[in-house]
Amino acid sequence: MKRLLLAFLLCSLEAAASTPRPADEGVRFRTLDVVLTSDAPIAAWQVEITTDGGDSRIVGVEGGAEPPFDAPPRHDPAALQSGRIILAAFDTGRALPAGKHRVATLHLREAGAAPRYQIELVAAGDPAGERVSATVTVDPRSPTP
Numbered sequence: 001m002k003r004l005l006l007a008f009l010l011c012s013l014e015a016a017a018s019t020p021r022p023a024d025e026g027v028r029f030r031t032l033d034v035v036l037t038s039d040a041p042i043a044a045w046q047v048e049i050t051t052d053g054g055d056s057r058i059v060g061v062e063g064g065a066e067p068p069f070d071a072p073p074r075h076d077p078a079a080l081q082s083g084r085i086i087l088a089a090f091d092t093g094r095a096l097p098a099g100k101h102r103v104a105t106l107h108l109r110e111a112g113a114a115p116r117y118q119i120e121l122v123a124a125g126d127p128a129g130e131r132v133s134a135t136v137t138v139d140p141r142s143p144t145p
Helices: 002-018
Strands: 028-038 044-052 055-063 084-090 099-111 116-125 134-140
Touching: 028 044, 028 116, 044 099, 044 134, 055 084, 084 099, 084 116, 116 134
Parallel strands: none
Antiparallel strands: 028 099, 028 134, 044 084, 044 116, 055 099
16 A cells, blocks of 8 residues: 555656646746946946836846956845845045946846836945945846747
């Protein structure tokens, strides 16, 4: 009896494992580049990014395009899978030259209506630790089905 029950369970597990699961309909992935622009060198920065509308989750954070901000920025890992994240980075030895630079990349999972992304520059500083004027934008790439 035990062997019969075991054989039945094994067959059930095999059948369940081989049954194709339907793909998540309406789910897409998007990549957003975080771009910082300043007329002064940047040695530190902090931004807050939120999503509004739709079903959007942050699923990954990458660094920027060039040193010293090519490593992923500091962030709370618990903020992943939510619609709000604060990113920050600093380097006391080097700074980005004045200009426009990609300082981070976000990977998002979206479903339903397209969300709106809002970004706010909390702080930007030069190598001496002085606050500098800067702007920050997100540059969305095309969604991947």
